[in-house]
Amino acid sequence: MSENVLEVKDLITAFRMEDGDWVRAVDGVSFRVPKGKTVGIVGESGCGKSVTSMSIVGLLPKPMGHVLGGEVLFKGEDLTRTSDKRMHQVRGGEIGVIFQEPMTALNPVHRxxxxISESLILHRGMNKREALKESVALLEKVGIPAPEERVMEYPHQLSGGMRQRVVIAIALACKPDLLIADEPTTALDVTVQSQILELMADLQAEMGMSTILITHDLGVIAGHCDEVVVMYAGRVVERAPVQTLFSSPQHAYTRGLLQAIPTLETPRKSRLNTIEGQVAAISDFVPGCRFCQRMERSGDTLKTRAPFVEIFEDHWVEACPECVDVSSLSAS
Known part of the structure; x- marks a missing residue:
């Protein structure tokens, strides 16, 4: 058996436009999720993080979105080639998903x-009474007070933090092997964010599951992940253990993200560092280095995609000579 619960290999996900052309939102993405570990995926809005996660669980919008290539190996099974019936068993049963925006992830007209019971009845074969009893237990596990009362309430009667705990309870109801948490702390205040992340970490340790944590927040990545995948414009530009990435970032985009974070030593009211330029429209992506495209560079780096190479142990980078220190590559 592989030590990885999930292996994504050269995943290509595209959307068909009204004129019939295909645009690639995810372009050759590869990463792995070891058993019992947390892998963080970080990058700007529109870089392909959420599309990657939806490709894994087969929730792309139809008929526009399609996986055009690559493999998604979940416990050795390629989910891109499995049947719809099998995907229904995997999704919610063996892979749990925490969607963005707890305010909209729950159905407002159902208690x-x-x-919570819907997943228990579908995947664990419980009857309604058993499922309701287990729902109470799950709400208690995720730290919701008076769970016997909360199961009879509607989403609008709960706070944002409590709604997010309900979403986590639904995702963990069937004790999945893999949890995909897509921006799980969006729109929550800092104190509640910390509580939610600690809750997820405790439940992961208790259940022994693996986690993909998708976020914009590098502080969350630093505190809660074992490995980091940095995405830009539909591609992975760097992948490394969390301590390695923060101490020795190699790609110019990764360095730019880290330099944009204010520190305790940052002078008050000083101008924060930013990454120059803007991400190109998806229809205008070049075949070569897309960060060079942002920097308005010219030359061969825009025409040919640089190889994704291991420069140090478990430290991989898209080796564009304009974005990565060549001496680091030669030293490895």
């Missing part, structure tokens, strides 16, 4: 207990 909390019914929404």
């Amino acid at each position: 909390i207990g019914k929404q």
Whole structure:
């Protein structure tokens, strides 16, 4: 058996436009999720993080979105080639998903207990009474007070933090092997964010599951992940253990992200560092280095995609000579 619960290999996901052309939102993405570990995926809005996660669980919008190539190996099974019936078993059963925006992830017209019970009845074969009892236990596990009362309430009666705990309870109801958490702390205040992340870490340790944590927040990545995948314009530009990435970032985009974070030593009211330029429209992506495209560079780096190479142990980078120190590559 592989030590990885999930292996994504050269994943290509595209959307068909109204004129019939295909645009690639995910372009040759590869990473792995070891058993019991947390892998963070970080990058700007529109870089392909959420599309990657939806490709894994087969939730791309139809008929526009399609996986055009690559493999998604979940416990050795390629989910890109499995049947719809099998995907229904995997999704919610063996892979749990925490969607963005807890305010909209729950159905406003159904009680909390019914929404949790649905997964238990479908995947664990419980009857309604058993499922409701287990729903109460799950709400208690995720730290919701008076769970016997909350199961009979509607989403609008709960705070944002409590709604997010309900979403986590639904995702963990069937004790999945893999949890995909897509911006799980969006729109929550800092204190509640910390509580939610600690809760997820505790439940992961208790259940022994693996986690993909998608976020914009590098502080969350530093505190809660074992490995980091940095995405830009639909591609992975760097992948490394979390300590390695923060101490020795190699790609210019990764360095730019880290330099944009204010520190305790940052003078008050000083101008924060930013990354120059803007991400190109998806229809205008060049075949070569897309960060060079942002920097308005010219030359061969825009025409040919640089190889994704291992420069140090478990430290991989898209080796564009304009974005990566060549001496680091030669030293490895």
